[in-house]
Each structure stands twice: as C-alpha cells, then as structure tokens.
Amino acid sequence: MRCAFCGHVNLTGAQYCRRCASAIEVLCPECGFICNIEDPYCESCGACVGLTGQAAASR
Numbered sequence: 001m002r003c004a005f006c007g008h009v010n011l012t013g014a015q016y017c018r019r020c021a022s023a024i025e026v027l028c029p030e031c032g033f034i035c036n037i038e039d040p041y042c043e044s045c046g047a048c049v050g051l052t053g054q055a056a057a058s059r
Helices: 051-057
Strands: 025-027 034-036
Antiparallel strands (some): 025 034
C-alpha cells in the first residue's frame, strides 16, 4: 500500500507507513474519499474499501 502522506510503498497489510509512521489510508474506488485501510466500507458512499469489505464482497 502506498502512503497517502509521503508516497512510500509499504507491504500489504501494513497499518502504519515504515517511512513516516502515518496510518495507511486508501482512496475509495467509487467516490475518491480517503478511507483507512481497516475500514470495510467508505464512510462517504458505502463502497467496499478495506480488506474486510473486499473479503465480504467476494463471497
């Protein structure tokens, strides 16, 4: 996962950036809202964004 703050590429599943120690965040694929990687769904539009949401969507 790429850190939204410093751009460092971190290992998949990382909770904090190895370079700047920021929480890893992702952009919602539907609306572009910045979400935490641990959030299963976007707070703005409800789309699946986190690892838990992706696992649920693939069932």
